[in-house]
Amino acid sequence: MPEVFGRKVLEGKTAVITGGGSGINLDIAKRYAEHGCTVALIGRTAEKLDTAARGIREAGGAASGHPADVRDYDALAAAIKGARDAHGEIDLVVCGAAGNFPAPALGMSANGFKSVVDIDLLGTFNTCRAVFEHLRRPGASIINISATQAFTPMPMQAHVCAAKAGVDMLTKCLAIEWGPDGVRVNSIAPGAVDDTEGMLRLAPTPEIRKQLTRSIPLQRFATKGEIADLALFLSSDAAKFITGAVVVCDGGQSLASLGVNMMAAMRPRA
Numbered sequence: 001m002p003e004v005f006g007r008k009v010l011e012g013k014t015a016v017i018t019g020g021g022s023g024i025n026l027d028i029a030k031r032y033a034e035h036g037c038t039v040a041l042i043g044r045t046a047e048k049l050d051t052a053a054r055g056i057r058e059a060g061g062a063a064s065g066h067p068a069d070v071r072d073y074d075a076l077a078a079a080i081k082g083a084r085d086a087h088g089e090i091d092l093v094v095c096g097a098a099g100n101f102p103a104p105a106l107g108m109s110a111n112g113f114k115s116v117v118d119i120d121l122l123g124t125f126n127t128c129r130a131v132f133e134h135l136r137r138p139g140a141s142i143i144n145i146s147a148t149q150a151f152t153p154m155p156m157q158a159h160v161c162a163a164k165a166g167v168d169m170l171t172k173c174l175a176i177e178w179g180p181d182g183v184r185v186n187s188i189a190p191g192a193v194d195d196t197e198g199m200l201r202l203a204p205t206p207e208i209r210k211q212l213t214r215s216i217p218l219q220r221f222a223t224k225g226e227i228a229d230l231a232l233f234l235s236s237d238a239a240k241f242i243t244g245a246v247v248v249c250d251g252g253q254s255l256a257s258l259g260v261n262m263m264a265a266m267r268p269r270a
């Protein structure tokens with residue numbers, strides 16, 4: 001990892017990370033653990049969590065798995081209580097559990113739309129609501145993993161766009177309500193991130209990947225590690241006056257795709 005801080009910045013802290021068994025969330029868990037944080041991973045599949053937690057322990061970190069579906073409030077609350085019983089008060093929360101499948105609005109049933117909204121938006125609310133009583137206050141930080149779909153309408157993504165827009169507004173509402181308790185709440189909105197299930201679904205062929213890459217000013221996808229670095233910063237004391245922010249990490253893609261396309265068209269060919 002790039003040694004941005006030069007020292008362990010989360011020593012002695014405990015984090016709960018939903019969706020922590022894989023993808024961006026697992027990279028965040030690894031980064032937190034490298035910085036001295038004990039991580040409690042929550043997700044649907046016990047085996048996946050066990051494998052992820054074992055990997056972190058083998059690398060010298062402290063980690064445990066607590067299976068629950070973020071859509072099931074009672075099961076989720078029990079898993080969070082299990083994490084608190086095992087590791088003490090919770091300092092950091094990452095609401096990362098998400099679902100996605102590309103489909104036009106007319107190609108998804110009401111239940112398909114609801115599944116994504118339930119995982120992404122209701123699941124984020126459920127996690128924040130259930131964890132609050134276990135948070136170290138003041139000083140706790142919550143990061144909700146959003147996406148650029150929250151403010152960029154995209155075809156085949158009506159469910160995700162609607163859900164993530166809700167996530168970002170929830171972030172802002174909770175930042176206002178919980179600021180006086182000393183709890184910070186922020187969103188991270190990644191764009192295209194390499195080596196994730198989401199990207200495999202959204203850019204399944206080399207041709208689509210190439211087109212997408214051309215639309216990104218920095219001309220590449222993010223790595224999962226780069227999103228983890230941002231989460232590390234936001235959860236650290238270096239960000240202790242930042243709350244209610246939606247921090248976009250997309251290589252500039254959402255700024256002006258028309259402008260980027262025009263630039264690409266006008267650029268002299270080598």
Ligand code: COA
Nearest residue numbers: 098099100101102103107108109110111112115116197198
């Ligand atoms: N196109 C259209 N509808 C789809 C679909 C697709 N590709 N995939 C699932 N659905 C619909 C199902 O048909 C079902 O609707 P129905 O009951 O009317 O038939 C509904 O979505 C729920 O499907 P189900 O598989 O029972 O839901 P689930 O709760 O097990 O899974 C999903 C949730 C649908 C989001 C699934 O894609 C998932 O588990 N994803 C997790 C991983 C992931 O998406 N990671 C990327 C995050 S960015």
